[in-house]
Amino acid sequence: MAFGKGCHLHLIDGSAYIFRAYHALPPLTRKSDGLPVGAVAGFCNILWNELTQGKGKGTATHIAVVFDHSARTFRTELYPLYKANRPEPPEDLRPQFPLTRDATRAFNVACLELPNYEADDIMATLARMAVQAGGTCTIISSDKDLMQLVGGGIDMHDPMKDRHIGPDEVFEKFGVPPEKVVDVQSLAGDSVDNVPGAPGIGLKTAALLIQEYGDLDTLLARAGEIKQPKRRETLVDNADQIRLSRDLVTLKTDAPLPFTLDELEVRQPEPEKLLQFLTDMEFRTLSKRVADKLKVAAPVIAESKGYEVAGAHEEKALETQALPFDHAAYECIRDLARLQVWTDRIRERGYVAVDTETTSLDEMRAELVGISLSVDPGHAAYIPLGHRQGGDLFGGNALLEGQIPLAEALDALRPVLTDPAILKIGQNMKYDWKIFARHGLRITPFDDTMLMSSAMQAGLNGHGMDELSEKYLSHRPIPIKDLIGSGKSAITFDRVAIDTATRYAAEDADVTLRLWQAFKPQLPSRHVTTVYETLERPLVPVLADMEMAGITVDRQVLSRMSGAFAQKMAALEEEIQGLAGQPFNVGSPKQLGEILFDKMQLPGGEKGKTGAYGTGADVLEDLAAEGHALPARVLDWRQIAKLKSTYTDTLQEAINPETGRVHTSYSITGAVTGRLASSDPNLQNIPVRTEEGRRIREAFVAPPGKVLVSLDYSQIELRILAHIADIPALQKAFRDGLDIHAMTASEMFNVPLDQMTSEIRRRAKAINFGVIYGISGFGLSRNLRIPKAEAQGFIDRYFERFPGIKEYMSETVKFAQEKGYVQTLFGRKIHTPEINAKGPGAGFARRAAINAPIQGTAADVIRRAMIRMPKAIADLPATMLLQVHDELLFEVEESAADTLAQRAKEVMEGAAHPAVHLKVPLTVDSGKGPNWAAAH
Structure with missing residues (x-):
């Protein structure tokens, strides 16, 4: 039957329904020989239901199941990160891909795929051909990307939800008619497919913009007229990225198909061939249904005594699909x-x-x-x-x-x-x-x-x-x-x-x-x-108990600190205004920028799209590094203001009225490296490098008769770097218990240890820790407030003295670029999706990849210690209260403080064993006192 007027084409999104069938079923759906077939079972039921109960605008005269040929398509050539964040298929799903093709052919249905194109492109091309030939088309899928095709003789049907998708349903989903879907998707992007879109613009905002401006090209041409500064800046700065996104989401309607519509005519299944396939798959329930429908004898499929066989879950497959x-x-x-x-x-x-x-x-x-x-x-x-x-x-x-x-x-x-x-x-x-x-x-x-x-x-x-x-x-x-x-x-x-x-x-x-x-x-x-x-x-109950325990905070201490900070801020404001030669609002970035760059004519002033100078911390730190006093004092003022607003004021409000204690909440998944994140309130970011920051810890106190005990890993990330990068000099220094910063300074600057000054040691310490985070000369110059050239010279000398670190960095980046992830010593995978990207973000991705195995391993070590700790101190009158990166804080009766410190120290120093044998010892410093500051 030639395809023409009155013909109706059904296109089944095969690739999508393999995954949906797989995830809809319980695990362990296998044949008696152990072959996984759960996805095949679900797929066969979808296909059979479509053949016998097909929905859409009419009964199908032509039908095909369409599959993705491979992950590589013309889109990955346009944008290598396209779908890069999608996980590899599960091991037990991979052998089922070819079986779904076999199933399609067993049902006597056309099985289509095309190299360099996605299944969506094949369906888009066939749908266009069907309409041009005078027929209609129903796409059996719920994929939102296909909704751009709806209308003019093309509709969709979602078999999982038994739901028709026409223009009204598309408008409900996107807020625009089908012909505008591409424009909306180009703006909103797609996190699942890694389509970048316009940062910060979601579906609703994208729809509003397209409704207002009519189409994407008009919107981008008139982006400068948009009143909202952030939205305007996003569209102007990301115009090329948005256009690339349009290329990625637009379906091809002219894919070079090696088949015609006529070849897709509906054909009845051949009973012997179909039932043989179902028998081989051990699908007893579906075999009976098919045999009854085709009016032939159902095959006998023996029960298995070994595996939990496919038939045992086949009714469950039908039940699950019947209840989307x-x-x-x-x-x-x-x-x-x-x-x-x-x-x-x-x-x-x-x-x-x-x-x-x-x-x-x-x-x-x-x-x-x-x-x-x-x-x-x-x-x-x-x-x-x-x-x-x-x-x-x-x-x-x-x-x-x-x-x-x-x-x-x-x-x-x-x-x-x-x-x-x-x-x-x-x-x-x-x-x-x-x-x-x-x-x-x-x-x-x-x-x-x-x-x-x-x-x-x-x-x-x-x-x-x-x-x-x-x-x-x-x-x-x-x-x-x-x-x-x-x-x-x-x-x-x-x-x-x-x-x-x-x-x-x-x-x-x-x-x-x-x-x-x-x-x-x-x-x-x-x-x-x-x-x-x-x-x-195992960390869940440990953290839950810590969070419920909470920690006592002295409200009066916080109140006094807030008052002191307010006085210090006022004194700094007076000093800053004196340096400026006029009064102004120190908290106003606009007024500060005018003072720095218009009045004082300092270098580096750059105006943003709002017309105001940038006065962020990076700008002020660069100026302070060049010896300018006013930006340095503003940084000090901002630090005190943050301490007051974020901690001394806010912590008073965070005290639970029922317990009288502050209860933070830890996020186990807060950082990709495995580091815990603290919130409501955040107790991990209290600054400890300044005297004011350290004083805040004085407000965290032990109840009467108890003390706080702090145990802190000493330079754990440097020790892990020495192990992972295999640096003999650093390993020996740690084993010998040397002052690692002094040793590094001596190695780098040829200064004997007995002649070491605090300034030289401070610079070596900044480099030691900076290297772990892939610090640049620019960054180090900010930290030390020294010229960039001098800072870069320090880093170059560091790599000359410890060449193994440079080698580790290079090998780690190479591994990440090839594998798409890095690993901690304990097997934690940290994916690096941007590692092969071009442009300004590439450097950040490489630095993150270098740091992740080190920071992640340190995070894993303290997790292992925390998990073991409750059992180790169960008989002591002690409670673990807080974890702050490399530190654990306990509350304990004063008489048991020394015993607690000894046991906790043993647990923490042995936390890596037996999984990992480090080439350097882990050491833990401990202290105790009536408050956190005294204990640390």
Whole structure:
């Protein structure tokens, strides 16, 4: 049948549905011989459903399944970083790629792919050809990139959600009609495909801009007219990048296809050939369905006694596909009888995804509002516990009816949540762990999908649930602001209607379970199981206990410091204005720039697009390095102002009224190197290089009868550098217990140790630590406030004395460029997606790659120490309170302080063993006192 008027072409996005089928199924879906076939099973069911129940504008007269040929296409030639952040396919998925092609042919459907082009380009070309020939086309996919094709005889259908996608649905997604989708995508970019777009401009802003200016070319031509300075600057500065993004997202409609539409005519499957394939795959359920439909005898497929065979999960595949997110079965549990049904189901499964809903992100003050559970993809439940009257804070405070009393619900859940034989699965489990711990339940054992993602993808993407869901499940979860609003008008979750809360909360548990099923099997194939199981997951309860313990802060000390800082700021302002020869607002960058560059005529003044001079820290540091007093004093003023606003004022507000202590929160995934990040309040960035900064630690005090004990690794990153770069001179100095900075100064400047001055040692120290971070002569000149040429000379001399460091740097960068990641000594992978980029960002990427194995290894060492610490000090009246990079802080009864210091020191100094045998010793300095400053 020649393709023409009245013909209808169905194009199935094969590559997309291989991954969707893989992630939709439980792990371990294999044949009896061990061959993984889970994705094949899901793919076959999608294809069979399409052949027998095809949706779209009409019954297909022509059909094809379209695949990506390879990762290399004309787009990667245009932009080598295109899709560079996408992970390698899981090991158990790779052998299934050719099987899906075999499956397509077994169903007697055209199987299409084309070198140098993506599947989307083939579908775009075929769709255009179909319309030009007088026919219509339905694309079986949910891929947003294909939505630019919709209209004029082309529509889409998402089989997972059983959802038609036409112009209205495209407008709902992008805020513009299909013909403007490319313009919006060019601006917004795509983090999944690594399309750069315009930094800081998302879909909504992009749509508004295109609506206002009509199209992308007009917008870029008139970008200088935009009133918002930041938006205007972004579009002007990134115009070429935006145009490149347009080239990347625009689908080809003229791909050189070696086949015609006529060759895609629908053909009936050949029963013998199709059933033989399904028999070989051991798909019993689908074989029976196909045989019944084709009216032939179903083949007999024997059960296997070995592997968990494909047939055992095939019904699960059908069930999962029948319950996409839009049709998921979410229920509200309102009585103990129904909760008992769920706990029985959890015991039967042996695992459960669990999530909590609360009134606040502050775990120490949050009230528990509800708990959600999921044991099967597409099936989840929400247990409302604390929803109250009214949709806002003035709607009443009484609990709504139809909720299980909190204590009774927790008693019912306690046996499964604390059962060591039942795995609990969470996303950012530390939050939920603390919520449950405050109610007397210590969750064990557990898996955390956020930490799994971090172990596999550090440096490639974020690890929040919404981002992971969109990337791996092609699903955008309900935004929390849709329920509670935002800004001053936001309500707390206990004021959300229960039916609305059920959909939101149950979806979170469902998404978490599906992410776990996608991530768990990948850990071994990505060689990160040890990192996840020894460095990530065990840290959760340790940090949770530290955060709940908190630390005592003396409000009066902070108040006195705030007053002293205010006086010092006033004195500095007077001095600065004296140097300027006139009064002005020291806190005004505009006025400061006019003083420095118009009145004083200092060098380096550059005006930005707003017309004001730049007066950032880098500008002032350069001027201070040249000996100019006023910018140096402004830097001092800014430092004091920051200490006052960020610490002495803010810490007073952070004191918990119930505990009287400050409770920080640590992010395990806060840095790609594995370093922990502290927030709310941040206790890791308190400056210790200045007297004022050190004094802030005086406000952190021990209660009566107790002292604070501080243990700090001595120069751990330099020691790790000496080991990794294999520098004999540095290794010997560390083994001999020498003053490493004095030794370095002696080596570099030919100054005997007994003639060492503090200034020479200070410069060597700055170089020692600067080299770890790939510091440049420019950067060192700022740090030491010396001319750039002199600073560069110091660095050149350093590399001459220790050539192994230069070699390490070169080899590390080369490894990163070839592999796309670097590693710590403990196997943590830190990806480097920008390592091969051109332009100003390239230097930063190389420096980050050089530093990551060193900083990451140091972070791994202290993590190992923290994980071992609770057991080592369990019998002592002591509590671990804080971790600040290379330091641990404890609160302990005064009589046990020395014993604690000795034990903690042993744990920290031996933390690398037995996994890594360092060529240099790790040493730990300790101190104790009534406050943090005295202890450190």
